[in-house]
Amino acid sequence: MSLMNPTRREILRSATAVVALPFLESFGFRRFAAAAPPVAPPKRMVFLGFGWGVTEESFFPDMKTSGPDYELPAGLKPLERHKADFSIVQGLRNKFSVEGHAGSTWWLTGANPYAQPGQSYCNTISADQVAANEFGQHTRFSSLQLNHSEQGDRSGHGPGLSLAWDASGKPIGGDNGPLQAYHRLFSKDSVPLEQRRLLIAQRRSVLDTVLENARSLQRGLGKDDNEKLSEYFDSIRNIETRLSKDEKWMDRPRPEAPFAEPSSELLGRDEIKLMYDLIVAGFQTDSTRVITYRQPVATLLTSIGNKVFPHDMSHYHSTRGEKLVCSQQRDQTQSQLLAGFIDKLKITQEGDGSNLFDNVVLAYGSNIRTGHDLTNCPTLVAGRAAGLKLGENIVVENNTPLCNAWLTLLQGVGVTTERHGDSTGVIKDMLT
Amino acid sequence: MAAIGHLPHDDNSEMPSDDDLYRAFEQFSKTAFRGVEPSPEYVNRLVQIYQSHRKLGAKHTDSLKDTLAIVLSSPMFLYHSEPRMAEKPRALTDHELANRLAYFLWSGPPDHRLYSLAENSELNQPEVLSEQVSRLLSDPRMENFVTGFTYQWLGLDRLDFFQVNLDKHPRFDNSTRQAARIEIYETVKYLLNNNGPLTDLLKSDYVVVNSVLANYYGIEGVHGDHYRRVQLPEGSPRGGFLGMSAIHLMGGNGDTTSPVERGAWVLRKLLHDPPPPAPANVPQLARLAGLTLTTRERILAHQEEPQCASCHRKIDPIGFGLENFDAVGNWRTEDNFQVVDDKGKPDPDKKITWKIDPSGSLYNGPAFENYFELRDLVASHEEDFARGFTEALIQYAIGRPVGFTDESLIENIVQEAREHDFAIHAFIHALVNSPEFQLE
Numbered sequence: 001m002s003l004m005n006p007t008r009r010e011i012l013r014s015a016t017a018v019v020a021l022p023f024l025e026s027f028g029f030r031r032f033a034a035a036a037p038p039v040a041p042p043k044r045m046v047f048l049g050f051g052w053g054v055t056e057e058s059f060f061p062d063m064k065t066s067g068p069d070y071e072l073p074a075g076l077k078p079l080e081r082h083k084a085d086f087s088i089v090q091g092l093r094n095k096f097s098v099e100g101h102a103g104s105t106w107w108l109t110g111a112n113p114y115a116q117p118g119q120s121y122c123n124t125i126s127a128d129q130v131a132a133n134e135f136g137q138h139t140r141f142s143s144l145q146l147n148h149s150e151q152g153d154r155s156g157h158g159p160g161l162s163l164a165w166d167a168s169g170k171p172i173g174g175d176n177g178p179l180q181a182y183h184r185l186f187s188k189d190s191v192p193l194e195q196r197r198l199l200i201a202q203r204r205s206v207l208d209t210v211l212e213n214a215r216s217l218q219r220g221l222g223k224d225d226n227e228k229l230s231e232y233f234d235s236i237r238n239i240e241t242r243l244s245k246d247e248k249w250m251d252r253p254r255p256e257a258p259f260a261e262p263s264s265e266l267l268g269r270d271e272i273k274l275m276y277d278l279i280v281a282g283f284q285t286d287s288t289r290v291i292t293y294r295q296p297v298a299t300l301l302t303s304i305g306n307k308v309f310p311h312d313m314s315h316y317h318s319t320r321g322e323k324l325v326c327s328q329q330r331d332q333t334q335s336q337l338l339a340g341f342i343d344k345l346k347i348t349q350e351g352d353g354s355n356l357f358d359n360v361v362l363a364y365g366s367n368i369r370t371g372h373d374l375t376n377c378p379t380l381v382a383g384r385a386a387g388l389k390l391g392e393n394i395v396v397e398n399n400t401p402l403c404n405a406w407l408t409l410l411q412g413v414g415v416t417t418e419r420h421g422d423s424t425g426v427i428k429d430m431l432t
Numbered sequence: 433m434a435a436i437g438h439l440p441h442d443d444n445s446e447m448p449s450d451d452d453l454y455r456a457f458e459q460f461s462k463t464a465f466r467g468v469e470p471s472p473e474y475v476n477r478l479v480q481i482y483q484s485h486r487k488l489g490a491k492h493t494d495s496l497k498d499t500l501a502i503v504l505s506s507p508m509f510l511y512h513s514e515p516r517m518a519e520k521p522r523a524l525t526d527h528e529l530a531n532r533l534a535y536f537l538w539s540g541p542p543d544h545r546l547y548s549l550a551e552n553s554e555l556n557q558p559e560v561l562s563e564q565v566s567r568l569l570s571d572p573r574m575e576n577f578v579t580g581f582t583y584q585w586l587g588l589d590r591l592d593f594f595q596v597n598l599d600k601h602p603r604f605d606n607s608t609r610q611a612a613r614i615e616i617y618e619t620v621k622y623l624l625n626n627n628g629p630l631t632d633l634l635k636s637d638y639v640v641v642n643s644v645l646a647n648y649y650g651i652e653g654v655h656g657d658h659y660r661r662v663q664l665p666e667g668s669p670r671g672g673f674l675g676m677s678a679i680h681l682m683g684g685n686g687d688t689t690s691p692v693e694r695g696a697w698v699l700r701k702l703l704h705d706p707p708p709p710a711p712a713n714v715p716q717l718a719r720l721a722g723l724t725l726t727t728r729e730r731i732l733a734h735q736e737e738p739q740c741a742s743c744h745r746k747i748d749p750i751g752f753g754l755e756n757f758d759a760v761g762n763w764r765t766e767d768n769f770q771v772v773d774d775k776g777k778p779d780p781d782k783k784i785t786w787k788i789d790p791s792g793s794l795y796n797g798p799a800f801e802n803y804f805e806l807r808d809l810v811a812s813h814e815e816d817f818a819r820g821f822t823e824a825l826i827q828y829a830i831g832r833p834v835g836f837t838d839e840s841l842i843e844n845i846v847q848e849a850r851e852h853d854f855a856i857h858a859f860i861h862a863l864v865n866s867p868e869f870q871l872e
Binding site: 100221315 | 474484485594687720721
């Protein structure tokens with residue numbers, strides 16, 4: 001690309017990760033086309049969620065020193081170089097969440113698990129999906145759900161396949177680990193176009209067949225059973241929507257991968273770092289504008305040489321000792337990784353001279369504060385895309401709905417929505 | 433697989449005819465749908481999809497697999513369908529009854545014998561049904577019932593929550609832990625195999641163990657990996673759930689015991705008198721860290737607030753009565769507490785040791801001096817235990833929560849079982865013979 005002047009290319013190469021050249025066409029950026037004015041890069045959202053909470057004594061700034069002049073506590077010290085570019089919001093909670101082992105299930109939804117009569121569990125749409133419904137039409141993937149590659153749930157996330165939940169409150173699956181995510185983004189489709197069309201037609205035929213069977217089944221079912229079957233219909237509809245999208249994007253070329261295929265053996269700290277690189281690549285190639293990442297905690301601990309079980313670590317309060325040390329190390333390592341991610345966002349250039357950090361809004365946190373405590377859950381926000389006040393210790397009224405923060409972010413990036421979960425309004429203190 | 437037996441099994445034969453395909457797919461679907469006929473449109477579509485795969489260049493075996501996969505993704509396979517035409521409940525068809533019975537006791541579809549009885553409309557006859565229940569219970573496949581049901585009934589996911597502190601409990605290595613977990617399942621299986629009384633789970637004079645666990649419990653003369661009944665010596669605290677290591681492991685964090693967890697489990701699972709759920713966001717009492725207190729003193733701090741005491745005075749005494757079992761189910765007569773600083777270094781001036789005092793009383797109930805008296809008290813609640821078991825059984829077998837309209841069903845099953853001294857098969861027979869099991 002002759003647009004890129006040599007010095008900028010050198011800067012990109014010298015960064016710790018090689019960054020893909022952006023898909024300039026999709027930004028409508030055609031500076032050399034005389035008539036067309038440059039179009040601003042789109043806004044993106046990324047949510048980073050982890051289980052088991054934090055070390056409360058050293059993660060939260062003193063509530064009495066709200067505003068920009070707060071002292072950075074030990075757990076956030078690795079983020080010092082970005083202090084002016086992120087804010088901590090204190091006092092938030094999902095008031096209906098009662099599960100002390102579920103840091104992610106209801107984090108982005110704020111749902112009441114008992115809202116469906118006769119059931120002890122249910123969920124509603126997650127904040128990222130609200131954004132994906134609007135932003136998703138412009139990109140190959142409406143959203144990307146990234147996950148740890150761990151088996152089972154040792155990282156305190158709770159039920160779910162990712163951080164994302166659809167409009168019916170059903171879990172949305174995603175890519176487990178960097179290798180799967182890499183393939184999702186960059187695998188080339190070598191099948192000829194005509195064949196791909198036929199394959200899509202064939203898949204549609206499969207959907208029609210199972211629907212036929214479902215309709216036979218439907219006759220004579222009671223109300224509850226019909227609701228169960230309607231879940232089946234919903235999932236078929238989701239597949240149909242994805243097929244339509246596949247069809248629409250079929251003849252557009254896939255973006256080039258910015259780096260080689262990752263090893264399948266990356267775990268913990270290295271896995272998170274690489275996943276953060278993939279998030280940058282995903283945004284840069286405009287493959288999607290909404291990403292969630294359900295991070296590993298269990299393998300993070302083992303990757304830094306710590307042998308304490310993560311659940312035990314989260315109960316450091318009365319035993320202290322090695323569990324407390326482990327919890328603090330976990331905070332430090334996560335903060336280091338987050339600082340590295342923000343570095344990358346800041347050096348990734350966009351078509352109009354801005355950088356990715358200018359056009360992203362980022363939320364990092366958990367539904368669990370510490371132990372089994374779900375009040376004042378850890379919430380860190382960054383990125384300039386939503387008009388947020390950055391560099392501050394923002395203390396809101398105790399028990400303000402976490403969904404108010406999500407609503408603030410959503411409206412901030414231009415999503416048209418009046419409420420989310422149990423929100424009661426936007427948090428003005430979070431905005432400039 | 434017999435359904436597709438007539439089709440070629442390799443990729444070199446001629447393409448099968450449409451008729452052959454139709455018949456094969458129809459038979460396969462009917463078997464997969466457990467006796468329900470698929471519609472002709474459905475089978476025709478399957479044939480068309482197979483053809484389209486072949487047209488796109490796929491091999492015969494691959495096309496066959498892809499088509500059959502559709503059958504296994506269809507709702508009639510995935511869901512048990514018991515459609516109801518009118519408002520009133522109707523009797524299940526023999527096929528539906530066969531399915532319900534097989535999935536209840538085997539977690540799988542009916543076998544050939546059960547299927548034929550259904551085909552010939554013989555299954556709904558009481559003697560035939562009874563005979564089939566007995567046959568299914570004596571088949572090795574009933575092991576699926578043991579694992580699935582026991583795990584859900586007793587909440588055994590808690591067994592995996594914690595890491596055991598091996599410095600403190602060196603004898604409870606992974607091998608012992610695994611053996612302890614299996615003891616629970618093997619004991620339930622033993623009762624089912626021998627139609628033993630359910631109440632043996634509250635108190636018994638035997639255990640069902642292998643050599644690893646026998647060694648751990650200090651029982652001599654047991655060799656080999658298989659689990660078998662072993663008679664206990666007089667005065668042994670083992671025998672029944674309350675003597676099992678794994679149960680005590682669940683009532684702790686792998687390091688220290690939790691009388692609260694243990695008391696709550698006994699109330700929920702044995703006495704059928706569950707305490708209300710703990711309120712959300714109860715903080716750990718960090719102010720107690722660094723104080724030399726006995727476990728009893730530490731726990732009693734939870735009763736300082738009246739809103740906490742209202743439940744804890746019911747829960748905690750039972751837990752205290754079980755304190756002779758340490759965090760990994762070892763019998764002990766004394767306990768100690770060592771204060772450590774933030775780095776984990778023990779403070780030599782802050783350690784206390786005490787003799788365990790297991791005395792207490794059930795809430796509003798009889799007092800007990802020691803574990804053995806507590807166990808006897810719990811064992812006297814055989815009907816409550818039977819009720820809890822019955823409710824769990826109903827939910828597992830019929831696949832729906834138990835409600836107040838099930839009162840008479842539960843009562844009938846418990847009384848029927850009582851007449852057979854709570855023999856475990858009696859519960860199952862009574863449930864299968866009930867209208868609720870046989871009606872939609």
